Amino acid sequence: MAKITLKEIAKRLHLSPSTISKALNDSYEISEETKKKVKQFAQQHNYQPNPLAKYLKLGKTNNIGVLLPNIQSPFSAQLLQYLHQSAIANSYNIIFMQSMDHEKDEERALMTLTNQGVDGILIAPVHETSNLELISKIHQENCPVVLFDRIHYNLDTHKVGIDNIKSTYLATEELIKVNRKNIIALCGKDIGITHHRLEGYRKALEDYNIPMNDANIIYIDYSKTLNKIDEDLTKSISRCWRSGCTPNAIIGTTETLTTRLLGVLASLKIQVPEDIAVIGYSNIEFANSLNPALSTIYQPTEEMASTALQLLLDLINSKKDRSQIDFQTILLETSIQLRKSTALT
């Protein structure tokens, strides 16, 4: 680690440690002359303050923990990228953790973060009640917690996400408008958001007087390997196809399922959009490179990241007792980007 300490500088300059500290921190109490001398000496000897000592004294680390399900989805990667940029802009660093959509990993990650000492935590929980007790305890006793992305969670704190019901409704409506009414909903099993996205789907069908068919809802186990997910998708799709219900559209409620679906359909020689239209949640940057260019429900990740981070910083810097604060839930607008996969002429 760094070699010369503040004490050492004090000795060498025949000044006291406190004077050095103040000089380096530009205190008004110190004369310009002394400041100049001290700073120059520090620079020459490549002084780097020991952050740990500072943090111990100040009681904060300037680190915030970010706990995401899995960085390997473009959506999560975008979130992390923007969170990082916002954090840096505010002189905070990000300690990154992923839960891999497993409650046990999530618990471990949370323990690590608190034992490690972070000033606050941003989390997209595995599901609607995962580690609720632990997270509540951390929020009360350790450091503030802000929820993002997966915000349907019974914790009294700031939450930033999207209106899942509404955006799924709108996407479903797009399909209906191009006269595709036999719509499959592709869902992640045991995922918090599934419930709400399905509700939007149901509501749209109802409003357009389209009968619900439970066989049209496909659940895929999400915590498996990608290969297994492909297999399950293939099975479900071909079963559906053979059963004679002849769906003509699919709405994918998660990014992974939506993007993998395209590969599965290609290998089954099912044509998109001719045989079946596809729209789905995804923030993938190369939607145009997919087969075919994918119509997506796009989430405003940059805004989600900066808003969530700002709210967390507010909590970190707030003097108020955490029970005195009135917490907000912010729902951001999504946008629907139509491309070839729903282009029905």
Next chain:
Amino acid sequence: MAKITLKEIAKRLHLSPSTISKALNDSYEISEETKKKVKQFAQQHNYQPNPLAKYLKLGKTNNIGVLLPNIQSPFSAQLLQYLHQSAIANSYNIIFMQSMDHEKDEERALMTLTNQGVDGILIAPVHETSNLELISKIHQENCPVVLFDRIHYNLDTHKVGIDNIKSTYLATEELIKVNRKNIIALCGKDIGITHHRLEGYRKALEDYNIPMNDANIIYIDYSKTLNKIDEDLTKSISRCWRSGCTPNAIIGTTETLTTRLLGVLASLKIQVPEDIAVIGYSNIEFANSLNPALSTIYQPTEEMASTALQLLLDLINSKKDRSQIDFQTILLETSIQLRKSTALT
């Protein structure tokens, strides 16, 4: 932060702080009886040691810094995912930074990491000499640095990457074997790896007695937005097409260029693989969902991550002077995954 301190426990149990510390750390000096009592009390009062104090005392943070160019490429995301898993398995946490392929950001990130106090740094530098002085200084004076992915860099330390010359050679060879000999090389401008990957391409052409045509090397400025990259790609490709040189294959030397290329070709109505075959570097998990399924040069990210991390931990835990160590450069094997984009029947 946590409420009860070790001192406090000592007071309440009428023992000394050192006894408590030893008891909690299972020291052989402490009687079982006392240990039991102390631990039980600690548990009941939800004692959490202050990590900062501990780290100050011990002089290490158990954090390592990871500095990647940009998390929004599937390859980087994979690396980070596996780095995280390896780190957790070794009780280390990851502080994540990205350089966005800008030297200035890289410098800032490095400064932050050292000021922040990390036990070691893993970095994929922006280019072959970016921040060389700073990184050398950090490696010598602050904490060990290990290079990965982009390892052609004049720093004496462990390096983990792939053999870019060889793997590009093999990919080019695949194209030649299916009789596509007028091959465009698509390169990132001012990117460290470009040089070596091009060398592999050149060597393959030479070995198969195919004349090199400089017009077949396309450079795209990498530090731009994706839209701009698409534009530039479109221009370059259509110019090439019009000029009558009629290429029949493209090799993409970076993931971003390769994947975006597919979108551009689709919009130009150029058929892959009929009109032109495509192969390129990419670790994208849904290569099968691309238009068409993309033949890729796949890098062993999991191995790269765990190897790099292990080497870094070795350096962190090594008692030796850093100049006494003989550093290794490890080149991992890539694999070529052929899919439809090079399937010429």
Next chain:
DNA sequence: TTGTAAGCGTTATCAT
């Protein structure tokens, strides 16, 4: 087996 005391490198308080 347990306790005492020093110290890690800062910053903050209060004198001078």
Next chain:
DNA sequence: ATGATAACGCTTACAA
């Protein structure tokens, strides 16, 4: 404007 001193919460010789 500068300095002395205490403190942050823990670990670790060394003493008892």
